[in-house]
Amino acid sequence: GNSVTQMEGPVTLSEEAFLTINCTYTATGYPSLFWYVQYPGEGLQLLLKATKADDKGSNKGFEATYRKETTSFHLEKGSVQVSDSAVYFCALLGNDMRFGAGTRLTVKP
Amino acid sequence: DTAVSQTPKYLVTQMGNDKSIKCEQNLGHDTMYWYKQDSKKFLKIMFSYNNKELIINETVPNRFSPKSPDKAHLNLHINSLELGDSAVYFCASSQTTGRIGPEQFFGPGTRLTVL
Numbered sequence: 773g774n775s776v777t778q779m780e781g782p783v784t785l786s787e788e789a790f791l792t793i794n795c796t797y798t799a800t801g802y803p804s805l806f807w808y809v810q811y812p813g814e815g816l817q818l819l820l821k822a823t824k825a826d827d828k829g830s831n832k833g834f835e836a837t838y839r840k841e842t843t844s845f846h847l848e849k850g851s852v853q854v855s856d857s858a859v860y861f862c863a864l865l866g867n868d869m870r871f872g873a874g875t876r877l878t879v880k881p
Numbered sequence: 882d883t884a885v886s887q888t889p890k891y892l893v894t895q896m897g898n899d900k901s902i903k904c905e906q907n908l909g910h911d912t913m914y915w916y917k918q919d920s921k922k923f924l925k926i927m928f929s930y931n932n933k934e935l936i937i938n939e940t941v942p943n944r945f946s947p948k949s950p951d952k953a954h955l956n957l958h959i960n961s962l963e964l965g966d967s968a969v970y971f972c973a974s975s976q977t978t979g980r981i982g983p984e985q986f987f988g989p990g991t992r993l994t995v996l
Contacts (some may be wrong), residue, residue: 806984815885815971815987816924859922868937869985874922 774799776864778872785852785879793847793875795836795862803866805829805838805845810859810874819847819860852879884908885988887972893994894962902957902991904972912936913955914973914985915947924971930955931977959993967995 779794797805804823808816820829825840834849845862857879862872885906894900906913914929914937928947929937935947944960959966972988 808987810922813989815989816973817987818984821984861924869926871924874924876922 774803774864774866774868774870776862776870776872778860778862778875780873780875781859782876782878785877787854787879787881788851789879791847791849791852791856791877793860793862793877795845795847795872797843797845797862797864799843799864799866801866803864805836806863806865807834807836807845807847808861808863808871810861812858816861852877854879854881885972885974885986887970887988887991889991890989891992891994893996895996896962896964898962899958899960900962900993901959902970902972902993904955904957904988906953906972906974906986906988908974908976908986910974910976910986911952912975912977913949913952914975915955915957916971916973916987917941918969918971918990920968928955928957962993962995964995967993969993 775798806821807819809819810816820831822829822838828837836847859874859876861874864870888903912931915927918924927941930949946958948956969990969992971990973985975985
């Protein structure tokens with residue numbers, strides 16, 4: 773079946789550092805890929821998405837590129853802020869929705 | 882305006898009790914979902930409803946039963962609560978063209994604690 777694997781956290785960075793959270797997937801067909809973010813005490817919010825190979829999703833300075841050849845959808849941000857501290861979920865939509873385990877990011881001033 | 886709302890936000894109860902969590906969406910979506918998030922942040926789908934029809938049941942215990950009075954509401958009833966039911970439960974909705982919609986909107990979650 774389809775599955776999503778994320779790098780394990782927690783990840784702790786200093787403000788303005790470069791962020792990468794790795795995500796790889798296993799799926800049949802051509803799934804859509806998503807990153808969701810969960811701020812403390814809140815529900816999941818869609819951060820960005822890509823629906824086909826080589827698409828780049830971007831939002832709030834975050835980017836992720838749908839790489840079919842490496843079955844990856846890594847999340848990147850060039851300069852993180854304290855307000856980016858949250859749990860990030862990679863997700864795949866094929867026949868159903870599959871979420872990764874989540875990666876907790878803490879950004880320190 | 883709140884897109885997907887859940888009540889209550891917090892629920893603390895004793896083992897063996899029966900409780901309900903309510904969910905409402907004002908997005909006009911035709912599919913609603915319930916997810917369970919455990920203490921390690923694993924997110925698992927429990928149910929989804931499309932046009933009042935259950936289309937996914939991820940083999941959750943039959944103590945859990947979704948009830949959808951209309952397509953804007955999907956309530957979760959839990960009978961005979963157990964300690965292991967303690968988790969955060971998220972409602973979500975989407976407009977689906979197939980079995981699962983492309984983008985799901987989540988509610989703020991209900992933290993259930995069973996004592």
